[in-house]
Amino acid sequence: MEKTLERFYAAFAALGIPWIVPQLILMLVVASLVILFISVSVMFMIWWERKISAHIQVRYGPMRVGGWHGWAQSLADGIKLLIKEDVIPAGADKLVFALAPMVVFAAALAAYVIIPFGPNLIVRDLNIGVLFYISISSLTVVGIIMAGWSSNNKYSVLGALRSAAQAVSYEVPLVVSILGVIMTVGSLSMIQIVEAQQRIWFVIPQFAGFLIYLTAALAECNRLPFDIPEAESELVAGFHVEYSGMRFAIFFLAEYANMFTVAAIATTLFLGGWHGPLLPPWLWFLIKTYFIIFVMMWLRWTLARLRVDQLMNLGWKVLLPLAFLNMGITGVVLVLRG
Amino acid sequence: MAADYAYVGVFLIVGLLFVVVNIDVLSRLLRPSNPLPEKSKTYECGEDPIGISWIRVHIRYYLYALVYVIFAVETIYLIPWAVVFRELGLFAFVEMMLFIAILFVGFAYAWKKGALEWVA
Numbered sequence: 001m002e003k004t005l006e007r008f009y010a011a012f013a014a015l016g017i018p019w020i021v022p023q024l025i026l027m028l029v030v031a032s033l034v035i036l037f038i039s040v041s042v043m044f045m046i047w048w049e050r051k052i053s054a055h056i057q058v059r060y061g062p063m064r065v066g067g068w069h070g071w072a073q074s075l076a077d078g079i080k081l082l083i084k085e086d087v088i089p090a091g092a093d094k095l096v097f098a099l100a101p102m103v104v105f106a107a108a109l110a111a112y113v114i115i116p117f118g119p120n121l122i123v124r125d126l127n128i129g130v131l132f133y134i135s136i137s138s139l140t141v142v143g144i145i146m147a148g149w150s151s152n153n154k155y156s157v158l159g160a161l162r163s164a165a166q167a168v169s170y171e172v173p174l175v176v177s178i179l180g181v182i183m184t185v186g187s188l189s190m191i192q193i194v195e196a197q198q199r200i201w202f203v204i205p206q207f208a209g210f211l212i213y214l215t216a217a218l219a220e221c222n223r224l225p226f227d228i229p230e231a232e233s234e235l236v237a238g239f240h241v242e243y244s245g246m247r248f249a250i251f252f253l254a255e256y257a258n259m260f261t262v263a264a265i266a267t268t269l270f271l272g273g274w275h276g277p278l279l280p281p282w283l284w285f286l287i288k289t290y291f292i293i294f295v296m297m298w299l300r301w302t303l304a305r306l307r308v309d310q311l312m313n314l315g316w317k318v319l320l321p322l323a324f325l326n327m328g329i330t331g332v333v334l335v336l337r338g
Numbered sequence: 339m340a341a342d343y344a345y346v347g348v349f350l351i352v353g354l355l356f357v358v359v360n361i362d363v364l365s366r367l368l369r370p371s372n373p374l375p376e377k378s379k380t381y382e383c384g385e386d387p388i389g390i391s392w393i394r395v396h397i398r399y400y401l402y403a404l405v406y407v408i409f410a411v412e413t414i415y416l417i418p419w420a421v422v423f424r425e426l427g428l429f430a431f432v433e434m435m436l437f438i439a440i441l442f443v444g445f446a447y448a449w450k451k452g453a454l455e456w457v458a
Contacts, residue, residue, distance in 0.1 A: 027345055031352035083368045086361070090378040091390065101361070106353030113345055123349075124342045131417055132346075153380050154391040165399055168406035175413045182420040241381055246365040250357050309456030312402070316454045320409075324438060327416075331431050334423065 030123055034112045042256040043074040049297050056301040084245035089151060092242065096150035101243070101250040104143035108254040111136045111261045116190045118274050118281040129190040130182065133265055134175055137220065140258060141167040147251070148239035159238025162228050162308065166219055169315035170226075174216035176323035180209040180330040181269045194273030201272035208326045210270040212319055214292075217262040219315070221255065224300040228308055263292035401453040405445070412441055 005026075012022040047062065051069065054061025066072025088097060114129045116122040126132050141164055148160020182188060184205070185196040203210045219226035235241075240251050267273060267288040274281035276288075306314070380387045419426075419434055448454060 023341070023344075024348070027348040028352065030345070031349050034349070035352070035356055082360075082365050083370075084365075085370050085372065086365065087373075087377055089380050090375070091380050091387075098361075102354045102357045105357050106350045109353035109356070110346055110349040113349055124345045126342050126346075149392070151380075152391050154382065154387070157391045157393075161395055161399055165402050168402060168410075172406065172409040172413065176416070179416055179420045182417065183423045186421060186424050188417070188421060236381070236383070245369060246361045250360065312454065312456050316405070317449070324442075328435065328438075331423070331435075335428050335431050 031109070034109065034123065038109070038112070038253070038257045038260070041260055042253055043078065045256050045259065045293060046074045046077075046252075047071060048294075049300075052294070052297050053301050056298075078249065081245055081249040086247065087242075087244045089153065089242050091152040093150040093152065096146050097242075098247075100143050100147035100150060101247050101254075102143075103146060104140055104254045105250050105257075107136055107139035107143065108257040108261070111258070114190050115261065115264045116194055116268055116273055117285050119191070121282055122191065125189055125191045128188050130178060130188045130193070130265075130269070133261070134171075134178075137258070137261070138167070138171065140254070143254075144239050147243065151239070151242040153241050155235045155237075156239050156241045159235045159241075163222065163239060166222070166226065166228060166311060166315075169312055170216040170219035170319070173212055173315065173319035173323040174220060176320070176327055177209045177212035177216065178269060179327045180206045183327070183330055183334060190268055190273075194268055194275065197272040197275060201270065201275075203270040203272075206270060206326075206330070208322065209330075210266070212323050212326065213266060213270070214295075215319060216315075217266065218296060218299065219311070221259050221262055221296075223259070223296055225303040225306050226311060227305060228311055259293060259296065260289065263289045263296065266292050398453075398456065401448075405448050405453060408441060408444060412438070 008026075009019065009022050013019065047070070050073065051061045062070030062073035064070055065076045088094060111133055113123045114126055114132055116125070144163045145160045148156040148158075148163070151157070181193065181202050184202065185193050187193065187196075218224075222228075240248055243251060264285075267285060271288045271292075273288075274285040276284035279287075380391075415437070416434070419430065423430070
């Protein structure tokens with residue numbers, strides 16, 4: 001790998017092309033590979049979610065497209081969305097309306113920079129890894145507000161505002177629940193956090209933190225039981241009511257991409273990342289991540305949606321004090337053990 | 339170091355381009371375009387929408403945002419503290435707990451005043 005890269009750079013240097021060109025080409029290739037991974041993974045996650053929901057409700061779910069248990073259903077849906085007419089409401093703010101999906105997707109993609117799939121399988125091990133994830137994931141909310149507000153639709157404005165209120169309420173417990181891990185490791189780098197878990201996964205000493213993180217993460221992804229911004233039965237579809245065709249598909253893609261990120265961060269911080277016996281590291285990482293995604297889907301079809309006031313109460317009055325308590329206890333234990 | 343963040347920049351730009359290529363190039367070539375006044379009307383379950391929806395919003399959103407600002411600023415201090423926690427030891431721990439305690443007085447005040455109630 002190193003050798004090939006060196007030869008790649010040398011070939012450009014020999015032609016007298018400045019070093020920045022091969023660097024940029026490399027970055028573009030990496031970004032395209034990540035987009036490819038996201039597309040394939042999201043396609044299977046959607047198919048998977050439909051099958052799981054179907055089996056929980058004693059149905060079959062998609063069975064026909066592609067032959068075996070309808071595995072190609074999402075592919076067919078993707079093509080359908082690609083050839084759907086693009087309807088922009090007459091009263092909308094057209095520029096913001098068009099920008100919103102870009103903001104949401106770019107933020108979702110950038111978060112993949114710090115996901116450690118394996119010891120050497122990470123795009124860039126930023127030294128502020130966790131902090132980078134926290135900040136880039138908040139960008140999604142900006143996109144959601146842009147989408148809701150620019151649609152000039154009462155449902156979508158309500159959905160966007162609720163989404164903003166929900167995101168700020170759950171961001172604080174999310175960050176504070178991660179602090180226990182950061183205090184133990186003493187680093188924000190994803191690689192170092194995983195390597196610190198060789199002996200014991202942080203889910204054991206930080207079990208409360210793990211539960212708080214998962215709850216807050218569900219709310220950050222607007223998944224049930226916290227999908228109040230989208231709440232089909234009251235707001236039709238929330239912030240993306242007016243989006244159709246490919247624009248809607250981009251929101252959908254970003255949402256599932258975010259689900260993967262959230263699960264991958266949980267795996268990295270609490271479930272020991274790529275550590276595991278026998279199987280190769282990247283496979284362990286994917287198994288753990290998809291397991292958490294499975295739990296998220298399972299919860300979706302098991303729990304009922306909360307009411308807005310219940311949601312806000314849970315965030316501010318339960319999760320926030322609990323997260324600080326967890327941090328304080330972690331601090332006391334760490335100080336006592338020296 | 340700087341190259342690390344170049345990746346972030348490239349990812350953001352590629353993300354934008356991916357959306358543009360899909361919506362404005364690929365999908366535009368494939369999709370029909372047949373705009374009608376009814377079709378581009380704002381969706382409101384078959385009713386004609388009355389007025390615009392860019393209205394003034396309820397004050398409670400603002401209250402939540404204010405309480406959030408307290409804790410968002412706090413986490414800016416908490417994260418560097420957590421990173422070097424082991425080297426700083428007991429003294430820094432007590433200091434941070436004092437800082438959090440002071441903030442929680444403000445939090446308790448907001449709670450008491452009903453800023454955290456959705457239906458006040």
